[in-house]
Amino acid sequence: MDDRESLDRSSAEVAQSMPVSDSNVEFLTAEGSSESDRAHPGNESSGVEVVLRSDIGINTLLTRLKQSVASAREFAAFLKKRSSLEEEHAQGMKKLCKGSHESSRKPDNRQGGYAQHYNEVIGIHDRLTDNGIQFALSLHQMQEDLYDLALNIERGRKQWKQTGLSAEKRVQDSETLMDKAKAKYDSLAEDFDRVRTGDKQSGRVFGLKGPKSAAQHEEDLNRKMQAADSDYASKVQIAQNQRQELVITQRPQAVKAILDLIHECDSGLTLQLQKFATLNEKLLLSNGLCVSPLNGHSNQQSHRSLRDVVFQIDNAQDLNSYIASFATRVSHQPAEIKYQPHPSAAPTQQPALIHPRSPADLANPSNMPDDFLHHPHTTNAQGLGSSQEQYPSPGYVPPQNASDQQYQGSPRQHTFPTNGEPVSTQQSSHTQLSSPLYSQPPMFGPSQNNDFTHPELPPLRPVFGVSLDDLLKRDGSAIPLVVYQCLQAVDLFGLDVEGIYRLSGSAMHVSRLRAIFDNDSSQVDFRNPEAFYHDVNSVAGLLKQFFRDLPDPLLTHEHFQSFIEAAQIEDDVTRRDSLHAIVNSLPDPNYATLRALTLHLHRVQEHSGANRMNAGNLAICFGPTLMGTVHNIADTGWQVKAIETVLHNTYQIFDDD
Numbered sequence: 001m002d003d004r005e006s007l008d009r010s011s012a013e014v015a016q017s018m019p020v021s022d023s024n025v026e027f028l029t030a031e032g033s034s035e036s037d038r039a040h041p042g043n044e045s046s047g048v049e050v051v052l053r054s055d056i057g058i059n060t061l062l063t064r065l066k067q068s069v070a071s072a073r074e075f076a077a078f079l080k081k082r083s084s085l086e087e088e089h090a091q092g093m094k095k096l097c098k099g100s101h102e103s104s105r106k107p108d109n110r111q112g113g114y115a116q117h118y119n120e121v122i123g124i125h126d127r128l129t130d131n132g133i134q135f136a137l138s139l140h141q142m143q144e145d146l147y148d149l150a151l152n153i154e155r156g157r158k159q160w161k162q163t164g165l166s167a168e169k170r171v172q173d174s175e176t177l178m179d180k181a182k183a184k185y186d187s188l189a190e191d192f193d194r195v196r197t198g199d200k201q202s203g204r205v206f207g208l209k210g211p212k213s214a215a216q217h218e219e220d221l222n223r224k225m226q227a228a229d230s231d232y233a234s235k236v237q238i239a240q241n242q243r244q245e246l247v248i249t250q251r252p253q254a255v256k257a258i259l260d261l262i263h264e265c266d267s268g269l270t271l272q273l274q275k276f277a278t279l280n281e282k283l284l285l286s287n288g289l290c291v292s293p294l295n296g297h298s299n300q301q302s303h304r305s306l307r308d309v310v311f312q313i314d315n316a317q318d319l320n321s322y323i324a325s326f327a328t329r330v331s332h333q334p335a336e337i338k339y340q341p342h343p344s345a346a347p348t349q350q351p352a353l354i355h356p357r358s359p360a361d362l363a364n365p366s367n368m369p370d371d372f373l374h375h376p377h378t379t380n381a382q383g384l385g386s387s388q389e390q391y392p393s394p395g396y397v398p399p400q401n402a403s404d405q406q407y408q409g410s411p412r413q414h415t416f417p418t419n420g421e422p423v424s425t426q427q428s429s430h431t432q433l434s435s436p437l438y439s440q441p442p443m444f445g446p447s448q449n450n451d452f453t454h455p456e457l458p459p460l461r462p463v464f465g466v467s468l469d470d471l472l473k474r475d476g477s478a479i480p481l482v483v484y485q486c487l488q489a490v491d492l493f494g495l496d497v498e499g500i501y502r503l504s505g506s507a508m509h510v511s512r513l514r515a516i517f518d519n520d521s522s523q524v525d526f527r528n529p530e531a532f533y534h535d536v537n538s539v540a541g542l543l544k545q546f547f548r549d550l551p552d553p554l555l556t557h558e559h560f561q562s563f564i565e566a567a568q569i570e571d572d573v574t575r576r577d578s579l580h581a582i583v584n585s586l587p588d589p590n591y592a593t594l595r596a597l598t599l600h601l602h603r604v605q606e607h608s609g610a611n612r613m614n615a616g617n618l619a620i621c622f623g624p625t626l627m628g629t630v631h632n633i634a635d636t637g638w639q640v641k642a643i644e645t646v647l648h649n650t651y652q653i654f655d656d657d
Contacts, residue, residue: 052255053247058164061258065157068265072150075269079143079276083136090132097126112318120309124290131286138279142272149268156261164254171246174239181232188228192221459518465549468589478592481521486543487600489526494536495603496610501621505538513542544625553628554590554597560627564635567642576649579642583653594626595654602650619644 051057101122104115195218292305463471463482471480494500513532516524526532532539547554555563559582566578586594601618608614623639630636646653 053251055168057251058161058168058254058258061255061262062157062161062164065153065258065262065265068262068269069150069154069157072146072153072265072269075272076143076146076150079139079146079272083139083143086132086136086139090129090136093125093129093132097122097129110318110322112321114313114315114318117309117313120304121306124306124309127290128287131283131290135279135283139276142275146268146272149265153261153265157258160254160257160261164251164258167246167250167254171239171242174235174242178232178235178239181228181235185225185228185232188221188225192218192225195221457515457519459515461520462518463521464514464518464546465551467551468554468593469587472589478589479596480546480593481524482517482546483543483593483596485521485524485526486539486546487596489529489532489536489539490543491600491603492527493529494540494611495607497536498610498612500537500604500611500613501540501544501618502613503537503540505535505541506533509533509535509538510541510545513538514545517542544621547622547625554594554626555628556586556590557628559586563627563642564638567638567645572645575645576652579645580649580653583646597622597626598646598650598654601647605647615644615647616640618647 051060101119103109104118104122109115110118195214292307293303461474463480468480472478475481477484490500509532524531526539529536553560562582563579566575566582569575569578583591583594601622604611604613605615605618619640623643624630624636626643627639630639
């Protein structure tokens with residue numbers, strides 16, 4: 001009987017003789033078998049046992065385990081992408097709800113009942129956003145768990161691949177050595193048989209010491225054959241032992257371990273799929289309850305359905321409430337319309353011409369005309385009856401010539417809010433005419449005081465060095481008057497001046513103007529260039545001096561580091577959005593002043609062809625001025641970058657109305 005066949009047969013008998021209930025072959029149980037496998041135990045189950053006990057069992061399971069790991073990783077990648085999309089959508093909805101909520105509170109939008117219902121609609125969307133964020137977080141946790149599972153399974157697969165395939169390789173190597181020993185033994189046996197039977201075909205045999213006789217040759221072959229037989233027998237014994245160890249111990253252990261890994265990976269993947277289905281159902285159910293709560297909760301104000309909220313908007317009631325809110329502003333007795341000349345324009349007193357009256361009129365003074373009774377010193381309707389030359393009163397201001405009319409009607413005039421109410425242009429002009437204290441340039445001469453500190457102008461209402469909050473509480477205006485006047489002057493007379501805000505004005509003029517503003521800023525009108533000595537660069541310097549003297553910079557010490565970090569962002573859109581968020585968080589007077597200044601500087605840079613001041617140059621001038629001094633010199637460049645980004649995105653950060 002052939003030795004190789006006997007070795008294979010003995011190994012098969014050993015494997016078949018193994019009891020199924022033994023702990024080494026627990027992998028052959030029906031734990032992982034499907035219902036069809038259990039329904040046909042004579043077909044699939046027997047085929048599974050045959051494959052697992054064969055030489056290809058380990059390789060088959062390793063391939064299947066690799067597929068399980070790949071499927072787990074693919075679903076984890078799907079969860080990661082879905083989580084990212086859900087989070088991006090939720091964050092976008094969150095930002096939209098916040099912006100809509102803030103916009104609804106602006107006075108430009110409808111208020112009253114509509115605003116309440118609209119905010120409730122936004123609140124429902126905000127709760128939907130919270131559900132989306134929670135769903136995205138759950139998906140993110142699931143994909144991390146799947147990635148960890150796939151990593152652990154892959155680590156175990158590599159370990160058992162090395163262990164199982166190494167055992168298979170050792171058996172194959174021992175069988176290869178056994179085959180070589182058998183071939184050598186068969187060759188020597190055939191040679192010995194030919195010599196022993198007298199076969200002379202081989203001819204005479206020559207050795208190292210000369211020709212050998214037939215007996216000597218036969219003896220040598222017999223000795224070699226016996227040695228080969230002994231080596232072959234030992235190789236067979238070694239191969240049998242290793243195969244028996246492989247079949248009884250090593251292969252079952254490897255197969256069982258790989259099967260456990262397959263079951264663990266497949267079970268983990270199935271569990272995550274079940275969780276994914278549950279989370280989707282929970283998300284849809286939660287969103288449905290937000291949009292349309294159950295009937296038991298519909299009576300609560302905070303749980304009304306979207307449909308109920310929208311259908312409760314009463315347009316007629318909102319309109320009537322809005323109109324009725326202005327009832328207190330209606331004057332019950334409108335003022336009498338009559339002509340009232342200014343006292344400075346009245347003529348000098350002179351005897352009035354007495355109209356001839358009838359005796360009845362003289363006897364009854366009630367029949368006399370009103371102008372005779374109440375205005376006995378006025379002239380007749382034609383202005384006749386005065387032989388004297390009329391002169392203006394001492395407080396009279398002559399009308400401005402044609403060259404000065406442009407200052408009163410410039411298209412860039414803006415009304416400045418005082419205590420929340422706009423001041424008309426006519427009122428501003430009247431203030432200029434009735435109070436010409438600062439509208440004329442000072443006349444310096446030998447008899448006048450040339451000290452520009454002007455001790456005769458005490459700081460009755462100081463502006464410089466006072467915080468924006470204090471100015472708002474005192475003056476009732478979010479934008480300081482000095483800022484408004486300076487921006488107005490530069491808009492009217494400085495947009496085309498080369499180097500505006502870069503070139504310094506006269507220090508004496510700046511000192512004089514500062515003293516005037518600290519005395520009473522309401523008396524200043526920069527629409528007339530004589531009010532600032534026709535030196536618009538001094539106005540620009542005065543504006544920068546005001547911002548430098550603030551106790552807390554316009555962009556505040558609190559937000560300094562946030563502006564620096566936002567300026568360091570490389571992406572333009574992300575940097576703009578980050579700066580926009582920080583600007584929105586500024587205090588109200590800071591935000592209002594920054595908005596007015598930024599819109600003004602945007603108009604300045606639109607004229608950069610004439611004034612040579614683009615956004616970069618303006619940012620260099622205003623970076624340290626608006627953000628304050630820096631402790632790290634490297635932050636100076638980031639200050640400029642922050643201001644330049646705001647100027648480049650003026651209408652994305654501020655509205656232009």
